Amino acid sequence: MPIEQALQERSGNKCELCGSVDNLSVYEVPPVAEPNSDKSILVCDTCNTQINSNDNYNMTHWRCLNDSMWSPVPAVQVMAYRMLKRLNSESWAQDLLDMIYLEDDVRAWGDSGFGDAPEDEEPTLDNNKATLAAGDNVVLIKDLVVKGANFTAKRGTPVRNISLTSNPLHIEGRVNGTRIVIISDYVKKM
Numbered sequence: 001m002p003i004e005q006a007l008q009e010r011s012g013n014k015c016e017l018c019g020s021v022d023n024l025s026v027y028e029v030p031p032v033a034e035p036n037s038d039k040s041i042l043v044c045d046t047c048n049t050q051i052n053s054n055d056n057y058n059m060t061h062w063r064c065l066n067d068s069m070w071s072p073v074p075a076v077q078v079m080a081y082r083m084l085k086r087l088n089s090e091s092w093a094q095d096l097l098d099m100i101y102l103e104d105d106v107r108a109w110g111d112s113g114f115g116d117a118p119e120d121e122e123p124t125l126d127n128n129k130a131t132l133a134a135g136d137n138v139v140l141i142k143d144l145v146v147k148g149a150n151f152t153a154k155r156g157t158p159v160r161n162i163s164l165t166s167n168p169l170h171i172e173g174r175v176n177g178t179r180i181v182i183i184s185d186y187v188k189k190m
């Protein structure tokens, strides 16, 4: 079963962090070697943008962690834990961090240092060295063979509403309805 479908079934087609039903997409909770649904969560646009940000956190929005930190899904627990750590200057977030319950291996995953707020000094750059941001539209400048999905994404194909990843050399976007990782040097901002 495709990851997205598995997550839609698990979550009832809702953001697994805040419960929103708007613009859901798959977020792989780093580090991910082999993407699978156990290592991924379904998130809304707002959560995704905030996860990929290192500032301007919407504190009202993140009160949702009060509920989602009790999810039975380890990947959701890890993202709730990581976001609470980023927000821990707020006393309510610190209170939740004191309460959150994580199995040892889940806590180790949460503490692994991946998926923290992106660093300012490592921007994701396109082929023209222009800085890319989540939500940008780009165009492929090379033919890409998409392994596993069995098609070639042709040069010139637009990829709309990209996501950044924890690796500044990679972006993610949807081509032919399939979400793929794309080397940022192979795209140009539109």
Ligand SMILES: [Zn+2]
Pocket: 015, 016, 017, 018, 019, 020, 043, 044, 045, 046, 047, 048
């Ligand atoms: Zn959300």
